[in-house]
Amino acid sequence: xxxDLILRVGTKLVLPFILxxxxxxxxxxxxxxxxxxxxxxxxxxxxxxxAITFGLEAAQRIAPQALVERMIPLGVLIFAGTGVAGLLMGxxxxxxxxxxxxxxxxxxxxxxxxxAGVLITVxxxxxxxxxxxxxxxx
Amino acid sequence: xxxxxxVRQRSLFxxxxxASIYSFLMASxxxxxxxxxxxxxxxxxxxxxxxxxxxxxxxLIKTTEMRSVRPHLLPLFVSLxxxxxxxWGTLVLPSFGTADAVIHKHVAPRYIADTIKETNVPNVVTxxxxxxxxxxxxxxxxxxxxxxxxxxLLLRGARRRGRSDRGKSSP
Numbered sequence: 001x002x003x004d005l006i007l008r009v010g011t012k013l014v015l016p017f018i019l020x021x022x023x024x025x026x027x028x029x030x031x032x033x034x035x036x037x038x039x040x041x042x043x044x045x046x047x048x049x050x051a052i053t054f055g056l057e058a059a060q061r062i063a064p065q066a067l068v069e070r071m072i073p074l075g076v077l078i079f080a081g082t083g084v085a086g087l088l089m090g091x092x093x094x095x096x097x098x099x100x101x102x103x104x105x106x107x108x109x110x111x112x113x114x115x116a117g118v119l120i121t122v123x124x125x126x127x128x129x130x131x132x133x134x135x136x137x138x
Numbered sequence: 139x140x141x142x143x144x145v146r147q148r149s150l151f152x153x154x155x156x157a158s159i160y161s162f163l164m165a166s167x168x169x170x171x172x173x174x175x176x177x178x179x180x181x182x183x184x185x186x187x188x189x190x191x192x193x194x195x196x197x198l199i200k201t202t203e204m205r206s207v208r209p210h211l212l213p214l215f216v217s218l219x220x221x222x223x224x225x226w227g228t229l230v231l232p233s234f235g236t237a238d239a240v241i242h243k244h245v246a247p248r249y250i251a252d253t254i255k256e257t258n259v260p261n262v263v264t265x266x267x268x269x270x271x272x273x274x275x276x277x278x279x280x281x282x283x284x285x286x287x288x289x290x291l292l293l294r295g296a297r298r299r300g301r302s303d304r305g306k307s308s309p
Binding site: 025029030031032033034035036037038041042044045048052069072073075076079080083094096103104105107108110111114115117118121122124125126128129130132133134135136 | 195
């Protein structure tokens with residue numbers, strides 16, 4: 001217990017910055033490197049670090065298993081729903097220009113929605129996989 | 139060198155750590171090649187999450203590789219042959235960085251020229267990934283979804299079966 005004090009305090013200090021970096025990678029993906037996939041993996045990495053240091057219960061308090069497992073199909077639904085919205089509004093599937101009067105802004109919004117879908121699915125899948133593996137040896 | 143170390147290593151724990159190092163090296167190579175997005179993915183997935191999941195797998199199984207009973211000459215020939223064919227294939231590729239290679243003349247100039255006008259997104263990688271090639275990314279997301287569901291079904295199903303077996307044998 002006392003031996004891993006530095007590890008625990010260090011993890012506590014670094015966790016919010018990992019999440020902040022994930023959000024930066026997600027929302028700055030339009031301008032710099034990054035996007036939904038990388039941000040999702042970094043978010044999952046935060047939860048996994050929490051689980052490794054403080055135990056599975058601590059991680060499942062902030063990312064409950066039911067939520068994580070629902071995130072997997074939710075992201076795909078957001079992505080596919082973005083496409084269907086374009087279809088319903090009279091354009092092709094995954095044509096984002098319908099979301100705004102200015103097609104470029106519509107595309108920007110569409111990319112944002114799609115990246116959000118990718119983030120949710122990737123973060124959910126990675127975390128759920130880790131949970132599934134860890135729960136096996138119980 | 140890392141690959142040779144991976145092949146010679148018998149302890150699977152060492153193999154996982156070396157594979158993680160290999161991923162980091164590949165990420166550095168990708169940064170040198172100016173593919174920052176791919177490098178980021180390689181570093182976070184290859185060196186981060188997959189290492190953790192492999193270690194979690196090692197926790198469930200034995201961690202030393204069995205010594206194989208047969209000499210592995212045929213696999214060696216297959217891999218050497220495949221490698222030779224791939225190297226032979228690269229001989230006819232245009233040399234790295236040529237501006238008039240076929241791949242730079244197809245749709246790439248249009249994407250680079252029109253991405254700001256059409257999508258307001260300066261990072262061409264993002265606009266190609268999420269907009270021009272949206273179908274591909276939808277497919278990738280579906281692959282991740284399917285893979286995650288599949289692995290969870292396998293692990294859960296096995297656990298439930300194990301539990302019911304235990305329940306049968308105990309009384």
